[in-house]
Amino acid sequence: MPSIKKNIISRFLSLIPVLLLLFLAFSETDFTFEKLSFLSFNLIYIIIFYWVLKNPEILGYGFIFLSGIVNDAVVGLPIGVSSVTYLILAGFAAYIRYLTVQPSIVSDWIVFIPAIAVTNSVYFYILRIFFDINVNYISLLLNTGITILLYPVFWVLFSFLANKIMKERNV
Amino acid sequence: MATSGRDDLSIAIRSAFLKKGNKQKFSLLALIIASVLLLSLESFNSKSLNFVRSVIKDIIYRTSFITSIPGNTIDPIITTIQSHFKIYDEHELLKLKLEQLENEQNQIAYLKTENDKLKKAIDDNNIFSYETVISKVLVDKESPYLKSVILNKGFKDGFKKGMPVLKGSYFIGRITEVNYLSSRVLLINDLNSKIPIIIEPNGYQAIMSGNGQNHAILDFLPKEHQIEVGNVVYTSGTDGIFQPGIPIGKIELNKGKFQINFFSDLNQLYFTNVITSKPIQDEQ
Numbered sequence: 001m002p003s004i005k006k007n008i009i010s011r012f013l014s015l016i017p018v019l020l021l022l023f024l025a026f027s028e029t030d031f032t033f034e035k036l037s038f039l040s041f042n043l044i045y046i047i048i049f050y051w052v053l054k055n056p057e058i059l060g061y062g063f064i065f066l067s068g069i070v071n072d073a074v075v076g077l078p079i080g081v082s083s084v085t086y087l088i089l090a091g092f093a094a095y096i097r098y099l100t101v102q103p104s105i106v107s108d109w110i111v112f113i114p115a116i117a118v119t120n121s122v123y124f125y126i127l128r129i130f131f132d133i134n135v136n137y138i139s140l141l142l143n144t145g146i147t148i149l150l151y152p153v154f155w156v157l158f159s160f161l162a163n164k165i166m167k168e169r170n171v
Numbered sequence: 172m173a174t175s176g177r178d179d180l181s182i183a184i185r186s187a188f189l190k191k192g193n194k195q196k197f198s199l200l201a202l203i204i205a206s207v208l209l210l211s212l213e214s215f216n217s218k219s220l221n222f223v224r225s226v227i228k229d230i231i232y233r234t235s236f237i238t239s240i241p242g243n244t245i246d247p248i249i250t251t252i253q254s255h256f257k258i259y260d261e262h263e264l265l266k267l268k269l270e271q272l273e274n275e276q277n278q279i280a281y282l283k284t285e286n287d288k289l290k291k292a293i294d295d296n297n298i299f300s301y302e303t304v305i306s307k308v309l310v311d312k313e314s315p316y317l318k319s320v321i322l323n324k325g326f327k328d329g330f331k332k333g334m335p336v337l338k339g340s341y342f343i344g345r346i347t348e349v350n351y352l353s354s355r356v357l358l359i360n361d362l363n364s365k366i367p368i369i370i371e372p373n374g375y376q377a378i379m380s381g382n383g384q385n386h387a388i389l390d391f392l393p394k395e396h397q398i399e400v401g402n403v404v405y406t407s408g409t410d411g412i413f414q415p416g417i418p419i420g421k422i423e424l425n426k427g428k429f430q431i432n433f434f435s436d437l438n439q440l441y442f443t444n445v446i447t448s449k450p451i452q453d454e455q
Contacts (some may be wrong), residue, residue, distance in 0.1 A: 023238055026235045026238040026239075027230070027235065027239045027242060043245055057420045057436070060196065060197075061196075061197050061198070061199055062197050062202070064202075064449035065202045065206065068206065069209070070231055073228050073231040073232070074231060074232070074310060074321075075356075076317060076321075076347075076348065076355050077317070078210060078213040079209050079210070080206045080207065080208075080210035080213065081210065081214075083202070083209070084203060084206040084210065085205060087199055087202050087206060088203070091187055091199050091203070093201060094188070095184060095187040097187070098182075098185050098186045098187055099179075106305035126210070133363060134362040135315075135317070135361050136362050136382070142247075143197075
């Protein structure tokens, strides 16, 4: 009986990243600081990068693709833009995963900078060149900067969750 | 040495993009290709494709509305608690405002009667009458770079692309996407919004461009203008899409440049009025 209970807890904990990703894509929740409305960050990017880098079994590529489609529909972008950008970010993370021998918060953080820079550039150019949609690049740049700055905070939180999942699985 | 380094690189890329990995049903490359295909479909316009798009978006918007319920319930509770702490100050302020409003109301009543008489005189009293349909904001996912909201009514209720949308009696945007049960409004502060306007009392015509902030900028103003702070901005109706004379905002000066401060708070949209009747054309 205790092993069944542990198994259920472990499964539930493993579902948290996927549920959080889909919830953020579907819901109106945005991460804009109330007093400084021009400052915002993209938690979806952090979730995708962290979990694909640490444990891709938990966050399937199919879910990343689906969350992109949903996000595009909700935000009002051409369907597929977010999927492409999310999957490029996941590609970066997967590539680094194959190359890194000993991951650490600093190495992950450093790699996250070019990954998010390339991802947001692709996002900007697809919208600007192919669909002629103006995007406020100062806001996009600020959003990128804040997301990079906050990555270590979420790294610590997600690492706690990842350790908990591992612990429950091993038990 | 160089060859082995390149081999490692290609192996890593292949592993990352082509291998499915444990518990992964799709490879990254396959999904990227699928996303690009979906993107390319965006430029195709066929009836069946539009119908499928409309159904998918309706489902996503409804799900989005449901998932946003917890957040939308908590926000008003927090606001209520905060407002309780300010009640006394607000009461005093409101008393003062009420007195002012009573005075203004008397003036308005007088001006309204006078205005009606003048309107009759110039036989132009139909210009401001239009049919509106009240619609609730279903989703207001405020993206930092794109400003739009989703309404709970679509072409089932007669909504069409381009229809002007108001909050109360103030212009806030236009419909840019219509599905069967929902529609999207591009707000006037979006970077892609360009609206022909008229600035009163001098009657200068210009284009109001959104800039992603809570105000808009003025484009194509006459060089020799005499705009003043406090001048009121209305839709000009010169494009033939919008009714003329819908109030939008006031002119303010910011860092030496004129800008339009909106009458409506675009971050607080719950109900909107969509004008479903066509604008009255000039019969000259």
